[in-house]
Amino acid sequence: MTLSGTRILLIISGGIAAYKSLDLIRRLRERGAHVRCVMTEAAHQFVTPLSVGALTADHVFTDLFDRQAEHDVGHIRLSREADLIVIAPASADLLARMAHGLANDLATAVLLASDKKVLAAPAMNPAMWNHPATRRNIETLSGDGVAFVGPATGEMAESGEAGQGRMAEPLEIVAAVEASLGGGSKPLAGKKIVMTSGPTHEPIDPVRYIANRSSGKQGHAIAAALARLGADVRLVSGPVAIPDPDGVETLHVESARQMHDAVLALLPADAGIFVAAVADWRTQDAAGEKIKKVAGKGPPALQMVENPDILATVGHHRQRPGLVIGFAAETAEVETNAAAKLARKGADLIVANDVSHDSGIGPSGVMGGDRNRVRIVSDNGSDAWSEMTKDEVAARLAALVAERLA
Numbered sequence: 492m493t494l495s496g497t498r499i500l501l502i503i504s505g506g507i508a509a510y511k512s513l514d515l516i517r518r519l520r521e522r523g524a525h526v527r528c529v530m531t532e533a534a535h536q537f538v539t540p541l542s543v544g545a546l547t548a549d550h551v552f553t554d555l556f557d558r559q560a561e562h563d564v565g566h567i568r569l570s571r572e573a574d575l576i577v578i579a580p581a582s583a584d585l586l587a588r589m590a591h592g593l594a595n596d597l598a599t600a601v602l603l604a605s606d607k608k609v610l611a612a613p614a615m616n617p618a619m620w621n622h623p624a625t626r627r628n629i630e631t632l633s634g635d636g637v638a639f640v641g642p643a644t645g646e647m648a649e650s651g652e653a654g655q656g657r658m659a660e661p662l663e664i665v666a667a668v669e670a671s672l673g674g675g676s677k678p679l680a681g682k683k684i685v686m687t688s689g690p691t692h693e694p695i696d697p698v699r700y701i702a703n704r705s706s707g708k709q710g711h712a713i714a715a716a717l718a719r720l721g722a723d724v725r726l727v728s729g730p731v732a733i734p735d736p737d738g739v740e741t742l743h744v745e746s747a748r749q750m751h752d753a754v755l756a757l758l759p760a761d762a763g764i765f766v767a768a769v770a771d772w773r774t775q776d777a778a779g780e781k782i783k784k785v786a787g788k789g790p791p792a793l794q795m796v797e798n799p800d801i802l803a804t805v806g807h808h809r810q811r812p813g814l815v816i817g818f819a820a821e822t823a824e825v826e827t828n829a830a831a832k833l834a835r836k837g838a839d840l841i842v843a844n845d846v847s848h849d850s851g852i853g854p855s856g857v858m859g860g861d862r863n864r865v866r867i868v869s870d871n872g873s874d875a876w877s878e879m880t881k882d883e884v885a886a887r888l889a890a891l892v893a894e895r896l897a
């Protein structure tokens with residue numbers, strides 16, 4: 492229990508993401524933390540004190556002028572009897588009031604009276620997050636020593652809206668809490684893990700290539716989650732538009748053959764996790780010059796040849812890591828194909844996901860989107876995980892890797 496005996500004061504403000512705070516309370520408590528909650532008045536519009544109190548098994552504090560609460564605990568004691576104050580979600584309004592030192596409700600009075608570390612998980616519409624006023628407030632609060640987790644980039648609860656502003660997932664907030672309290676178990680300390688992520692680009696000529704829709708989001712999230720658990724992660728990434736994951740040594744390659752060579756050069760390792768959507772085929776001879784369109788000549792015929800199979804190579808390698816995990820992106824018969832892949836590739840686990848358009852996941856689908864629904868296939872059978880964000884899949888998979896390597 493990584494948070495055993497710690498006291499966390501959770502402030503819930505008025506935003507859609509408040510429903511995730513209920514899960515956050517559970518996650519903190521199952522790690523041994525004692526959680527006390529303050530709710531702003533607006534937060535009552537999104538979750539009830541009844542639910543929050545049932546999950547904390549404690550009184551929920553909501554009113555600065557509540558005589559009974561003030562008599563029993565009081566806003567000063569509330570702020571002092573905590574090891575860490577977590578604000579999740581932190582609304583634009585609450586951040587603005589904090590930045591200006593207001594104390595016009597219980598949440599802000601507690602924050603102003605506190606001498607404790609504060610960790611905020613902002614959640615708001617991307618336009619609010621990017622507004623110059625919010626930017627100023629975040630800068631001021633950072634200068635005051637407030638730590639932030641998130642917000643993440645992705646689809647908003649409001650339909651059709653996307654950008655930065657989505658609250659960090661409960662497990663990410665838990666990881667930030669653990670890091671902030673100096674705890675945080677590092678079950679993967681001393682373990683070297685080789686990973687791949689993203690697509691590959693297979694050149695046709697110097698300006699054209701064959702690629703796929705992989706964004707690298709899932710692989711990069713897994714790399715970051717493993718690093719948070721203390722692993723020495725070496726990531727070989729194909730061309731992606733997202734930043735290198737925090738705490739991960741990242742190598743950039745383009746083609747499947749480059750990815751293959753980079754992975755083999757990183758062996759030996761304790762585990763290999765192959766998330767990249769590696770192109771199965773490449774053009775036999777990429778042209779050295781741009782192929783010209785010539786009137787009347789028609790399109791060029793591309794002769795394709797097979798690329799090396801990185802997962803199968805590592806799965807049967809003399810320096811095979813003790814744990815080999817492959818990803819299977821399938822559009823049909825997901826489980827059957829994953830089970831066949833397990834044996835053929837010499838993998839211990841296959842993480843199978845349905846990347847078909849009718850997988851039912853969001854408008855952007857699994858590839859490129861923020862959510863995923865996976866099935867973990869091993870010799871012991873298959874375990875279907877419910878739909879969750881890619882960060883949550885990453886946190887759960889990292890925990891599974893830690894269990895397997897223990």
Ligand SMILES: Cc1cc2nc3c(=O)[nH]c(=O)nc-3n(C[C@H](O)[C@H](O)[C@H](O)COP(=O)(O)O)c2cc1C
Nearest residue numbers: 504505506507508531533534582583584585614615
């Ligand atoms: C349906 C709805 C959703 C809202 N979601 C958010 C949100 O995600 N983030 C935010 O900063 N404000 C959001 N607001 C606005 C806040 O609730 C409002 O600014 C409120 O005054 C915040 O009060 P508080 O900071 O005291 O909790 C939302 C309002 C409504 C009506």
